[in-house]
Amino acid sequence: MNIDGIPTRTLRAHPEQRLIDIIDQTRLPHALHWVRVATLTEAAHAIRAMQVRGAPLIGATAAYGLAIALGDDASDARLSEAAALLRSTRPTAVNLHWALARMENVLQPLSTAARCAAAWAEAAAIAEEDVVQNAAIGQHGLKLWQDLIVADGQVLNIMTHCNAGWLATVDHGTALSPVYAAHDAGVPVHVWVSETRPRNQGLLTAWELAQHGVPHTLIADNAAGLLLRQGKVDAVIVGADRIAANGDVANKVGTYLKALACADNGVPFYVAAPRSTLDFACSEGADIPIEERDGDEFRFVHGLDHHAQPAALRQLPADEDVANPAFDVTPNWLVKAIITERGACPASRDGLLGLYPEEADD
Numbered sequence: 001m002n003i004d005g006i007p008t009r010t011l012r013a014h015p016e017q018r019l020i021d022i023i024d025q026t027r028l029p030h031a032l033h034w035v036r037v038a039t040l041t042e043a044a045h046a047i048r049a050m051q052v053r054g055a056p057l058i059g060a061t062a063a064y065g066l067a068i069a070l071g072d073d074a075s076d077a078r079l080s081e082a083a084a085l086l087r088s089t090r091p092t093a094v095n096l097h098w099a100l101a102r103m104e105n106v107l108q109p110l111s112t113a114a115r116c117a118a119a120w121a122e123a124a125a126i127a128e129e130d131v132v133q134n135a136a137i138g139q140h141g142l143k144l145w146q147d148l149i150v151a152d153g154q155v156l157n158i159m160t161h162c163n164a165g166w167l168a169t170v171d172h173g174t175a176l177s178p179v180y181a182a183h184d185a186g187v188p189v190h191v192w193v194s195e196t197r198p199r200n201q202g203l204l205t206a207w208e209l210a211q212h213g214v215p216h217t218l219i220a221d222n223a224a225g226l227l228l229r230q231g232k233v234d235a236v237i238v239g240a241d242r243i244a245a246n247g248d249v250a251n252k253v254g255t256y257l258k259a260l261a262c263a264d265n266g267v268p269f270y271v272a273a274p275r276s277t278l279d280f281a282c283s284e285g286a287d288i289p290i291e292e293r294d295g296d297e298f299r300f301v302h303g304l305d306h307h308a309q310p311a312a313l314r315q316l317p318a319d320e321d322v323a324n325p326a327f328d329v330t331p332n333w334l335v336k337a338i339i340t341e342r343g344a345c346p347a348s349r350d351g352l353l354g355l356y357p358e359e360a361d362d
């Protein structure tokens with residue numbers, strides 16, 4: 001999407017130099033800082049440290065990380081070792097594992113001489129598919145929301161959690177794609193942006209919405225329930241890191257609480273995700289691995305000091321016990337619809353197979 005009016009993606013591939021450039025999202029919203037990733041170690045670090053984050057973007061970055069890894073050595077051992085390292089970076093977003101499996105399936109049958117070029121081509125295909133699919137999610141979501149517009153000039157008030165915008169993908173985003181589609185189609189839309197403790201990805205959402213000129217208001221996570229109860233939200237839409245075959249949804253921690261509040265207030269709760277986020281091999285949400293991140297992500301808050309320099313402020317003693325699960329699981333019955341590049345469906349096995357019949361067991 002746009003940065004200062006210039007169409008921009010989160011990742012720029014330079015196959016001729018065997019490297020990629022990524023936006024370092026740990027520096028946003030205060031600084032737009034591009035980082036060069038030229039080694040397997042740098043690619044794994046970028047994912048693990050959340051310089052790149054968001055399920056689809058994690059998958060695309062891992063695919064390019066594998067291509068980078070094969071530059072000097074495309075042996076079976078290197079392919080296997082590199083995929084294993086990238087796979088170990090983050091457990092929940094199935095897109096990472098999907099992308100690596102797809103890359104391995106393409107590369108393993110090839111000669112070592114053919115693997116590097118093929119890896120760059122397949123990683124590019126994964127990235128381009130993400131862009132096209134997320135744009136389609138936007139159109140399907142916009143069509144779904146037409147029913148929410150009941151009066152001329154009505155502002156569509158949407159709430160979201162975390163960042164499932166273009167920063168979480170190669171472009172367009174998933175949950176925010178219908179928001180951009182509505183805005184660009186002239187539908188008045190406003191977004192309630194939940195800050196999403198402890199990593200505050202909501203600040204990324206606010207930044208990217210501001211860059212595209214979409215009206216929005218940042219809120220503390222705990223303010224969401226009040227706004228829902230006051231009737232100030234027409235719909236909630238979130239992304240996903242893994243959707244099980246039965247429609248249960250793993251997403252940023254706090255998502256489940258918003259879904260519960262939506263159910264209690266009759267507000268539709270939507271989940272937007274491309275095919276790479278659907279895990280048909282995972283039967284239900286209880287089987288989704290939940291990432292536990294370092295407690296210091298909770299013990300410190302990050303921002304700018306008085307000299308506008310990046311700083312970390314300790315808010316808890318070092319020995320304070322904390323729990324820092326990065327995701328939770330929203331059961332399918334709380335989800336109004338899942339919006340994919342193929343359209344919207346109920347959050348159920350039949351619903352998902354209706355859109356993806358090729359995934360049905362023979």
Ligand SMILES: CSC[C@H]1O[C@H](OP(=O)(O)O)[C@H](O)[C@@H]1O
Binds near residue numbers: 163240251252253326
């Ligand atoms: C479009 S997927 C975005 C998804 O990923 C985020 O997790 P993280 O920031 O830890 O990578 C969050 O769960 C978003 O909904």
